[in-house]
Amino acid sequence: MANLPVNKAAHPFDKARFEAVLNRRFFYAPAFEIYGGVAGLYDYGPPGSSLQSNIISEWRKHFIVEEHMLEVDTTIMTPAPVFETSGHVARFADWMVKDLKNGEVLRADHLVKNVLEARLAGDKEARGLAAQPVKEDDKKKKKKDKAKPTAVKLSDEQVVEYETILAQLDNYSGPELGELCKKYNIRNPDTDNEVSEPVQFNLMFASSIGPTGQHPGFLRPETAQGHFLNFSRLLEFNNGRVPFASAQIGRSFRNEISPRAGLLRVREFTMAEIEHYVDPxxxxxxxxxxVRDVELDLLDRDTQAAGSTKLTRMKIGDAVDKGIVANETLGYFLARIHQFLIKIGINPTRLRFRQHMGNEMAHYATDCWDAEIQNSYGWTECVGCADRAAYDLTVHMAKTGHPLVVRQALKEPIITEKLVAEFNKKNFGKTFGKDSAVIQTIIGGMDEALLAKLQGELAQGSATITSSDGREFKLTPDLLTIEKKTFKQSVREFTPNVIEPSFGLGRILYVLLEHSFWSREQDVERGVLSLPAVVAPTKVLIVPLSAKAEFDPLVREVSSKLRKAGIFSRVDDSNTSIGKRYARNDELGTPYGLTLDFASVQNRTMTLRERDTTGQLIGEIDEVIAAVTELVNGTIDWAEACRRLPAYDGVQAVE
Amino acid sequence: MANLPVNKAAHPFDKARFEAVLNRRFFYAPAFEIYGGVAGLYDYGPPGSSLQSNIISEWRKHFIVEEHMLEVDTTIMTPAPVFETSGHVARFADWMVKDLKNGEVLRADHLVKNVLEARLAGDKEARGLAAQPVKEDDKKKKKKDKAKPTAVKLSDEQVVEYETILAQLDNYSGPELGELCKKYNIRNPDTDNEVSEPVQFNLMFASSIGPTGQHPGFLRPETAQGHFLNFSRLLEFNNGRVPFASAQIGRSFRNEISPRAGLLRVREFTMAEIEHYVDPxxxxxxxxxxVRDVELDLLDRDTQAAGSTKLTRMKIGDAVDKGIVANETLGYFLARIHQFLIKIGINPTRLRFRQHMGNEMAHYATDCWDAEIQNSYGWTECVGCADRAAYDLTVHMAKTGHPLVVRQALKEPIITEKLVAEFNKKNFGKTFGKDSAVIQTIIGGMDEALLAKLQGELAQGSATITSSDGREFKLTPDLLTIEKKTFKQSVREFTPNVIEPSFGLGRILYVLLEHSFWSREQDVERGVLSLPAVVAPTKVLIVPLSAKAEFDPLVREVSSKLRKAGIFSRVDDSNTSIGKRYARNDELGTPYGLTLDFASVQNRTMTLRERDTTGQLIGEIDEVIAAVTELVNGTIDWAEACRRLPAYDGVQAVE
Structure with missing residues (x-):
């Protein structure tokens, strides 16, 4: 079934109404709201929890079940040595600046972005170009960190300079951001005060484990290390073979400097991460x-470096062939991520894959693409897909001595021949005494060519070698022999590389809600969430016309038949009009409604309502249940349902 | 289907083998094992993760879906003021003692328990009674905190004294535990050193939120506060009506003093909590x-106070009628908890419900019952079911001023009549000047009887009242009138009480594994996990006789048909004998196996193997798939499957 049978383009996105619906229907709300809240912490209410758990369930099917991944569930609390080794203690940080007068803390890159964007908007206004929407938007949101655009015209060179900086913003180091602030006189927009030099702030929450504080620990900022530390167990579980993948869904924590974009930048979030281990x-x-023919909108590194954000539409097969995407495995996952996001209802025209630039990449990555989704805050990274190479397994193995490697039996053993020196220890000791070891080390360090030369000289009677301190030693055939020996290697040992698709589920949930929201022309106050049935919190709403007892047996029958068909339904027998009950469920994203009225009791008929079109069909109870089951399972679409069941024309009378 | 068709009683539980299987098959393992591990933190591997997620999924069906609970998902990181209000900062603590010489930290109640139990075991040994198992067990486990029993005979009075203390152990306060240590000379069993007075140690992990450390925070030790803080939103979502319940599944953290019982006492764990709001x-x-006729094994408060642990088997209806269980809602949940635990495979003869004693109860509870499950560590609390009364909602409302109350329209308004004094302000001021307020306050504070008396006196001309400093004031009818007025109350406002069933999922998972484990007589080295299909990590194993390509189409066909039937299967095409592959899956708890051999390719037949009996049936592929689907869904049992399909007698030849 098409995700959006209604042309939503005709209904411009109204953020204020959207936020009012999410709040009124308790999709989510600031955590500890009655205590005044804490920035970056949110609680999910019943529809938000259901939506999240349906997204997770679909994710499990799409990735874990489909690809036989090995699921793990590891701890959040992590002793400090793990993150010291992984590099997070030293480098998992953002650059922050302080307002030099009031001490307010700001993220350096966000500050530069906001101020330069405001200046560009002000310039447009001064030039009499479409600056109006910016101002209005700004007023409505009253976002504290948004610099207010004022109508000041910039030189044409300045405009180009600012635009180039913004296109490359993710590529600046902390000191470079500091230089930008000085060069362009960038100040705290709230106070117009100067700001300090950028300093690093580590984003991990710290705690300590045990009653005497003896074990410093951190809350994990990603689930990945929990996979890596269990690598050798997972490899054994997979009978020692690569490639395979582990997967984990769980909470992670980042102590963001000043989180302000709703669910898009939070301090605690649910992630779904895959670590796919491959032969390097x-x-x-x-x-x-x-997936070779799946088309993606790509924004590669070179395009960004040239100061552009122009997308290239390309088959993933071609992108890999051309070397734009580094390898097939990375490409495979980009395509699978694309398919997953479309399946749950993300608008494909607002999805792009952006490659990380050099300085932007995490310390462990060798190549990285983000699935970015456009929404009212801009383009937001929702899934990262990085090639972490062998970084993590290598550092943990070096630190702990535990072998995090694959041992692979070679089909054909590799046979090599090498010259080897064998010493006559007795004669050697007699001749050189305590210098023996020095001489043997020199010979042991010789490459094939030097050994061949030595072999030749010995065949002619004697050879002379010189130690590093300049002493000369004469070698004769009674002291050593040099001969070809055959070596057979039957096992290859290697540290696998890791391709990591990493999903921020809260961000996906939020942009999905934005993409699904619109209002009916006839009733703009009421919102509709056109969530696909596969993720909708409730699939079917059962609406008895009144709370009269005579409806009870029918309600129970319909509920129970739906439950047997595996369809999650809810009954709304509240004391309001049917129209109001449907409107409430349009806001909750419930795709189908079943109405039981007095005709149902007499004739065993029932009406079926579709959320997006508000079209209604009528039929015998079991027929309607069969149709709605197929609709929810996606085996028929609404057009097909309309062919099977007659239209119900009592719509206006009821609503 | 009977959970355990094999008589496991004939196979004594072998803990060493059990632990070896869990480790070998990576059900779970110490977290950060390659870094040496940290006590109380565990990671789940693939079968452990699946088992956990199946338990959660069954929990969702049994509680959330069945009772239309409102699911929430709230944050773990919690600002300090929330736990200051809830009482956790002051009181969520255990008593610990320090070894006075080496500084080792021990939990006070565990120390007393271990030492007294060891003395009782030593006494039994000295008396020549069954002390042997204790010693052996002790040797095998090498548990550091287990005091070693030595064969010292105690007086009969001492034995009774120790046993009484142990039966009431959970009821001692910290200072009382300190007195027990002194009175009975209880020392650190590892060092024989004396220990300090018990001091309280708060079990919450502390951190701080934000870049400047301005918000102290804690990791939640339970999910409950997240429900309570959202109460008014949840109530609104439920159209303002009680009773209703919220439910949450998520991680919580407790910084245990010295966790040592595997998954039974951990520092990070997944809970499932229900908060059911009722009219007090x-x-x-x-x-x-x-559920009235569900029979439970109860251990009530009075029995424990009398120093006994004898169970009483009773219908929950009778227990509520007799006042042993405080109310129907609490009783309803005890029965539903019982049903849930049995359904997932807990042995009902090793499940009891124990009532908390007075001092043992959490600071918020008015009555509490634990579902305790017997396992190799003793009886372990796996589910708590507490009546938290109005405690939490009341304290949060008092602290924040946010109304956490239910407003209920009364069917019949309550009409009350009361005497009310009305003052003639002008005359009053003229007569009494600045004393007016004092006098009016005195009258305002009068109850119905005093007002009636005053009314009578005024009717007779005048009355005199005395202020607290002894001055007298004369009142006359021109100053005030006292009359009956009618009051109508049409809304009742109340703070709901909360009944809280709280599940420790890791503990349930662990005891379920213990209850499911046994070994075959013919092969004691190999374990079997008789997990019910509903929670088994994999339901069906598909075993092609060889990895030859001719099996591929059949394997794909069977996999795909099972997936369509909603059955989770795995293919094992590893290069080992079929017998070894089955043995591996017996240890993973996979209930059914389907073998594809050369006959399958020729005749389209397939064999079906049952894990516990190792019985095998044979049939046409679609027949066998139909049978195994019904077996997994629980609509037929193995006996019925044996009636439908002929036995396969090639068992010995294949295995």
Whole structure:
């Protein structure tokens, strides 16, 4: 079924109404609201929780079940040595600046972005170009960190300079951001005070484990390390073979400097992460052919470096062939991420894949693409897909000594021949005494060519070698022999590389809600959330015309038949009009409604309402249940349902 | 289907083998194992994660879906003021003692328990009674905190004294535990050193929120506060009506003093909590009749106070009628908890409900019962079911001023008549000047009887009242009138009470594994986990006889048909014998196996193997899929499957 049968383009997105609906229907709300709240912490209410758990369930099917991934569930609390080794203690940080007078703390890159964007908007206004929407938007949101645009015209060179800086913003280091602030006189927009030099702030929440505080610990900022530390167990579980993937869904924490974009930048969030382990010499993917023709909108590194954000639409197969995407496995996951996001209802025209620039990449990554989704805050990273190479497994192995490697039996053992020196220890000791070890070390360090030369000289009677301190030693055939030996290697040992798709579920949930929201022309006050049935919190609403007892047996029958068909339904027998009950469920994203009225009791008929069109059909109870079951399971669409069941024309009378 | 078709009683529980299986099959393992681990933190591997997620999924169906609970998902990180109000900062603590010489920290109640139990065991040994198992057990486990029993005979009085203390152990306060240590010379069993007075240690992990450390915070030790803070939103979502329940599944954290019992005492754990809000004046439950006849093994407060642990088997209906269980709602949940635990495979003969004693109860509870499950560590609390009364909502409302109350329209308004004094302000001021306020306050504070007396005196001309400093004032009818007035109350406002069933999912998972484990007589080295299909990590194993390509289409066909039937299967095409593959899956708890051999390719037949009996049936592929689908869904049992399909007698040949 098409996700959006209604042309939503005709209904411009109204953020204030949207936020009012999410709040009124308790999709989510600031945590500890009655205590005044804390920035960056949100609670999900019943529809938000259901939506999240349906997204997770679909994610499990799409990735874990489909690809036989090994699921793990590891702890959030992590002892400090793990993150010291992984590099997070030293480098998992953002640059922040302080307002030099009032001490307010700001994220340096956000400050530069906001001020330069405001100046560009002010310039447009001064030039009499479409600056109006910016101002209005700004007024409505009253976002504290938004610099107010004032109508000041910039030089044409300045405009180009600012635009280039903004296109490359993610690529600046902290000191470079500091220089930008000085060069362009960037100040705290709230106070117009100067700001300090940028300093690093580590984003991990710290705590300590145990009653005597003996174990410093951190809350994980990603689930990944929990996978890596269990690598050798997982490999054994997979019978020692790569490639395979582990997967984990769970909470992570980042102590953001000043989180302000609702669910898009929070201090506690649910992630879903895959760590796919591959042979570094073979990053092909056996199912790549299945996705080769999937088309993606790409924004690669070079385009950004040239100061542009122009998208290139391309088949993933071509992108890999051309080397734009580094390898098949990375490409396979980009396509699968795309398919997943479309399936749950993300608007494909507002989805792009952006490659990280050099300085932007996390310390562990060698290549990285973000699935970015456009929404009212701009383009937001919702999924990262990084090639972490062998970084993590290598550092943990070096630190702990535990072998985090794959041992692979070679089909054909590798046979090599090498010259080897064998010493006559007795004669050697007699001749050189305590210098023996020095001489043997020198010979042990010789490459094939030097050994061949030595072998030749010995065949002619004697050879002379010189130690690093300049002493010369004469070697004769009674002291050593140099001969070809055959070596057979039957096992190859390697540290696998890791491709990591990492999903921020809260961000996906939020942009999905934005993409699904619109209002009916005839009733703009009431919102509709056109969530696909697969993720909708409730699939079917059962609406008895009145709370009269004579409806009870029918309500129970319909509920129970839906439950048997595996369809999650709810009954709304509240004491309001049917129209109000439907309107409430349009805001909750419930795709189908079943109405039981007095005709149902007499004739065993029932009406079926579709949320987006508000079209209604009528039929015998079991027929309607069969149709709605197929609609929810996606095996028929609404057009097909309309062919099966007659239209019900009592719509206006009821609503 | 009977959970355990095999008589497991014939196979004594072998803990060493059990632990080896859990470790070998990566059900779970110490977190950060390659870094040496940290006590009380565990990671779940693939079968553990699946088992946990199946338990959660069944929990959702049994509680949330069945009772239309409102699911929420709230943050773990919590600002300090919330837990200051809830009482956790002051009181969520355990008593710990320090070894006075080496500084080792011990939990006071555990120390007393271990030392006294060891002395009782030593006494039994000295008397020549069954002390042997204790010693052996002790040796095998090498648990650091287990005091070693030595064969010292105690007096009969001492034995009774120790046993009484142990039966009431949970009821001692910290100072009382300190007195017990002194009185009975209880020392650190590892060092024989004396220990300090018990001091309180708060079990919450502390952190701070934001870049300047301005918001101290804690990791939640339970999910409950997240429900309560959202109460008014949830109530509104439920159209303002009680009773209703919120539910949440999520991580919580407790910084245990010295966790040592595997998954039974951990520092980070997944809980499932229900907060059921009821009218304090009506704790009946509308579905109580459905569970009235469920029989539970109860251990009430009075029995424990009398120093006994004898169980009473009783219908929950009778227990509520007799006042042993405080009310229907509490009783309803005890029965539903019982049903849930049995359904997922807990052995009902090892499940009891123990009532908390007075001092043991959490600071917020008015009555509390624990579902305790017997396992190799003893009886372990796995579910708590507390009546928290109005405690939490009341304190948060008092602190924040936000109304956490239910406003209920009364069917019949309550009409009351009261005497009310009305003052003639002008005359009053003229007569009494600045004393007016004092006099009016005195009259305003009068109860109905005093007002009636005053009314009578005024009717006779005048009255005299005396202020607290002894001055007398004369009142006359021109100054005030006292008359009956009618008051109408049409809304009742109240703070609901909360009944809280709270599940420790890791504990349930662990005891379920213990209850499910046994070994076959013919092969004691190999374990079997008789997990019910409903929670088994994998339901069906597909075993192609060899990895030959000719099996591929059949394997794909069977996998795909099972997936369509909603059955989670795995293929094991590893390069080992079928017997070994089945043995591996017996240890993973996979209830059914489907074998594809050369006959399958020729005749389209397939064999079906049942894990516990190792019985095998044979049939046409679609017949076998139909049978295994019904077996997994629980609509037929193995006996019925044996009636439908002929036995396969090639068992020995294949295995």
């Amino acid at each position: 010499e073979d990053k092909k993917h056996e199912r790549f052919a299945e | 004046e009506d704790k009946k439950h509308e579905r109580f009749a459905e």
